[in-house]
Amino acid sequence: MNSIMKQTTFTILILLMINSCSCISHSKSSNELKVAEEGYINWVKSWGSLKHTPFQEAKNKLKPCKTIKVHKKSKKGGFTSIQQAINSIPIFNQCRVVIYVAKGTYREKVEIPSTMAYITIxxxxxxxxxxxxxxxxxxxxxxxxxxxxxxxxxxxxxxxxFIAKNITFKNKAPIPRSGELGKQAVAMRISADTAAFIHCKFIGSQDTLYDHQGRHYFKNCHIQGSVDFIFGNGLSLYEGCHLHAKTNAFGALTAQKRDSLLEDTGFSFVNCKVTGSGALYLGRAWGTFSRVVFAYTYMDKIILPRGWYDWGDKNRQMTVFFGQFKCSGPGASHGGRVSWSRELTQEEAEPFISLSFINGHEWINNL
Known part of the structure; x- marks a missing residue:
């Protein structure tokens, strides 16, 4: 749970406690206590649903106030590294800055600080x-x-x-041997709200894309890895993406980290394609309340019939939300799936299959 949710949760619980004490000390009315209890239960239900989000209304800025060029050859002008270009932006940036990166392979480790909003690469x-x-x-x-x-x-x-377009993010660390520890190698970590990736590629092996936290949109992207290669606790929509496994053994496509009923997070894959090698789980329940849905997605034969793994904790079978809706391909059959996954109805799938899943109508326009 992020800091905003924690603070809100704590505040509401305190108010409920005060309200309950007031009821007892002044009237000791059973009806008032019942109302307080029902109010608390309804609050918990609303936070557990997809109709509520802890995020504030998003107001994006798309018109650039500044453009920066990056080219490997200094004679072409601009900067020769992406991090140099980022470092040239005011630390408390409040307008859209577009960084155009020319063709080439840029061997560098890049990080954008939390105060530098509205950056496009x-x-x-x-x-x-x-x-x-x-x-x-x-x-x-x-x-x-x-x-x-x-x-x-x-x-x-x-x-x-943040926005990224037409670019590849790669971690070239080799595929780890089975059981080898400490070889997680992230290509992209996104730890902020309202980020969009359009026509981007993410290449790695174990833990390729760290979908850490916040609302994210991936459109027509290519994501490659072996174990848990899309993982984290983001609230993210993947639309028209190619998910490619590269392993000679067992792997997992997702590891979603939702740990509480109160967290409005999860991964939704719509009109995607799953291909590759090895034997692949659609997801592992990294979080107790892990939530992942695949809709209208083609699945190659590499998908294990069971589909999902409970992370070795059978209690998670009662709390996770793993579902499919109208998927196709030799790996999409729901007949052999674990009993605690779901073949969704139209009504059940509806909250997951549009931009409303990530409140996209607020911040995704003309990307």
């Missing part, structure tokens, strides 16, 4: 503009400690209203 195409690094979780950082999964990212975004 636009490449020549996902095949021509590539940002690559090779950190892993067990690699030692500048502080002498392991980077961890969080710190292993080739490209990390901590600021809201």
């Amino acid at each position: 636009q490449g020549a195409s996902m095949k021509k503009t590539i940002i690559v690094w090779d950190d892993t979780a067990n690699r030692t950082g500048n502080n002498g400690k392991p980077l961890g999964t969080y710190g292993s990212a080739t490209f990390a975004v901590n600021s809201p209203y």
